[in-house]
Amino acid sequence: AQSVTQLDSHVSVSEGTPVLLRCNYSSSYSPSLFWYVQHPNKGLQLLLKYTSAATLVKGINGFEAEFKKSETSFHLTKPSAHMSDAAEYFCVVSDPGGYQKVTFGTGTKLQVIP
Amino acid sequence: DAGVIQSPRHEVTEMGQEVTLRCKLISGHNSLFWYRQTMMRGLELLIYFNNNVPIDDSGMPEDRFSAKMPNASFSTLKIQPSEPRDSAVYFCASTGLAGGQFFGPGTRLTVL
Numbered sequence: 001a002q003s004v005t006q007l008d009s010h011v012s013v014s015e016g017t018p019v020l021l022r023c024n025y026s027s028s029y030s031p032s033l034f035w036y037v038q039h040p041n042k043g044l045q046l047l048l049k050y051t052s053a054a055t056l057v058k059g060i061n062g063f064e065a066e067f068k069k070s071e072t073s074f075h076l077t078k079p080s081a082h083m084s085d086a087a088e089y090f091c092v093v094s095d096p097g098g099y100q101k102v103t104f105g106t107g108t109k110l111q112v113i114p
Numbered sequence: 115d116a117g118v119i120q121s122p123r124h125e126v127t128e129m130g131q132e133v134t135l136r137c138k139l140i141s142g143h144n145s146l147f148w149y150r151q152t153m154m155r156g157l158e159l160l161i162y163f164n165n166n167v168p169i170d171d172s173g174m175p176e177d178r179f180s181a182k183m184p185n186a187s188f189s190t191l192k193i194q195p196s197e198p199r200d201s202a203v204y205f206c207a208s209t210g211l212a213g214g215q216f217f218g219p220g221t222r223l224t225v226l
Contacts (some may be wrong), residue, residue, distance in 0.1 A: 032213050043217045044205065045217070046214050046216065046217075049213060049214045051213050090157070092215075102147075102215060104156075104159075107157075
């Protein structure tokens with residue numbers, strides 16, 4: 001069984017300040033983990049993925065996430081927020097292969113204040 | 115590669131009509147997922163296929179919904195008859211051995 005918890009449903013940051021979106025997971029296996037972004041009225045775009053290689057994963061648009069097994073966490077960070085980062089972000093866990101059924105978190109809406 | 119392709123992008127229909135949504139996978143991918151997204155319930159997995167075989171359809175809301183994968187690159191999701199509560203954005207996603215689901219742009223369905 002696997003599950004994922006996104007700890008914040010809404011996060012608000014000022015433009016130029018750091019972003020932290022939190023995600024904790026539970027899995028019976030060594031999981032694959034992903035972050036997706038969804039801009040308003042758009043589809044979901046893969047930001048980055050962890051599949052048991054380097055624990056610090058770099059993604060698109062300056063985002064990165066660190067897999068911490070001891071804390072069962074996979075938090076998403078970015079040093080400096082841009083207005084274009086305003087969107088909803090989903091943390092996702094899947095089985096080790098990453099190509100079977102996945103479990104989505106409930107999403108975190110990121111607001112960026114000018 | 116063109117990515118996952120969905121059609122139509124928008125569909126407006128009347129209650130009771132049949133609706134067919136279409137999805138073309140990324141070449142070489144072997145798993146296909148259908149999702150529904152609404153404001154009330156968020157993103158829900160309806161059904162997924164692996165190598166053309168339905169693996170888990172427990173998310174399909176009721177018998178009015180059916181999905182097929184007639185070949186390795188194409189899938190359809192059919193709603194018959196449609197109801198207003200089926201109004202949502204329907205996404206399909208495909209994945210291959212490298213992992214990570216790639217989503218299509220979605221079909222926005224409105225049932226009047």
